[in-house]
Amino acid sequence: MSGGGTMLDRLRAGFSHTALMPAVVIWGFGYVLVDLFAFLSGHSAPGLTFVFSPPMFALGVGLTLALDRLRLEMLARPPGLRWPLLVAAILAAAAVQSFFDLYWMRWVATVILPEWQAWALVFDPQRLATIGIMYLWTFCLALTLLWATRVSGAAEVTAARAASAEAAAARAEAAVLRLQLNPHFMFNTLNSISSLVLSNRKAEADRMIDRLCEFLRGSLYSDPTADVPLAQEIDSIDAYLGIEAARFGDDLDIDIDTAPDVSEAQVPNFILQPLVENAIKHGVSLARGRATVRVTALREADMLVLGVCNSVARRDGDPVAAPEEGQEGHARPRTGIGLANIRQRLANRYGSAARLETGPTDEGFRAVIRLPFVA
Structure with a gap:
């Protein structure tokens, strides 16, 4: 029982990690919007697209974490090298996510939902561009929020340390003055x-x-x-x-x-x-x-x-x-x-x-x- 509790605590701690939780929230919200747009455009019933999105969701979260890790490791690099490499990595991730989305939906339309074949099996450059832009925007948004989360977290830690040091100094000053x-x-x-x-x-x-x-x-x-x-x-x-x-x-x-x-x-x-x-x-x-x-x-x-x-x-x-x-x-x-x-x-x-x-x-x-x- 104790071991189970410890494992659950570790899972909670891992989920609440500053990179994992925002990534899960961003991609989860993104696929809720995709399902809504698919319903409004007449492509599927409400909730149906969301049911088949977990593989894409997992890939998006994984790529986001990888990009965030890459960004952290490249902080020591010169800006002239760091930013081009990071932009290239984001473009590559958006391309991988886009093509996986297209081929995953083709597979679902072929094997599970034939009614999707009318739009999922048709190669549409406009649809491909829309999906690519959407995923590119999602990755940029996710990395920006992760950066802001870390900056905010660092500021909070700094503020907490400053407040702790100020309180300790005040206690020490009070002790010196009084004693x-x-x-x-x-x-x-x-x-x-x-x-x-x-x-x-x-x-x-x-x-x-x-x-x-x-x-x-x-x-x-x-x-x-x-x-x-x-x-x-x-x-x-x-x-x-x-x-x-x-x-x-x-x-x-x-x-x-x-x-x-x-x-x-x-x-x-x-x-x-x-x-x-x-x-x-x-x-x-x-x-x-x-x-x-x-x-x-x-x-x-x-x-x-x-x-x-x-x-x-x-x-x-x-x-x-x-x-x-x-x-x-x-x-x-x-x-x-x-x-x-x-x-x-x-x-x-x-x-x-x-x-x-x-x-x-x-x-x-x-x-x-x-x-x-x-x-």
Whole structure:
């Protein structure tokens, strides 16, 4: 049973080959038209000519496949040699098909259908020319369609490969953009854990290690190209801020405020972490006293609005500006994930439907992501 199924699959695959199937369709349709013309001209009853056409049909398909094979093998030849040989081969095939048609019909009229003898046994130059032109046109049409089929197939393969490469590049870009954790964060976290252990604050060190494991689990083991519920994104941010809170102690206040109706909204994985990291790195570290990092999420019509802002008391002379971009939007040298990378991720995922807005506030800096609300 398995062997029979395999044989059937092979037959189907062979029939659906780019050369065989179009040839069968073209010649089958051609002999349907021949039968129709024979009926309309009064030469035979409807369907009768078609009944005796299988030998001519098989010859036409075989010659078409042979011509197509010849065309493929001659692609490497110079055009001045390739085209004359191909034209000669097509003319020869049309002549063979025409004479086989005439003599096959003579045989059918002589042996099986005597009523056909009135037209099948009479040599008519006009009929011979008509048959020759018809077969010449059929071969040219078949080869043209086979060429177009192969060109279309090659274009589809190329397009599929390009789409696959583009998708792979997009996945790789998303992974790179999302997984570029700031090395300073890892260094500072591990250094803080070490300090807690050395100062015999093992309970705090254990909590910090748990938060770090929770954060890294969400960062490293999830699909970087997948969307996640906002609640999951907020959990990752909460774990990250928990680590930073252990580092800064009473100098850092954390405020996470999300509307109840947005927890299931789909967002790009780890889209908020770079903004929170910037708020810590370029806000809390510049504060003279307590600092606050606030994360908000709400829905405005069909848009999801995510905000990250810091509120700090800065040292005299410290500018209130973005860590990656000045107030005029000019890029500054940096390491890690920047605002430009977030914009690139949003553009890759949503096109012009999403955007990142940044700017200074009276007490710090604010970044807002606006993207389509998708539950």
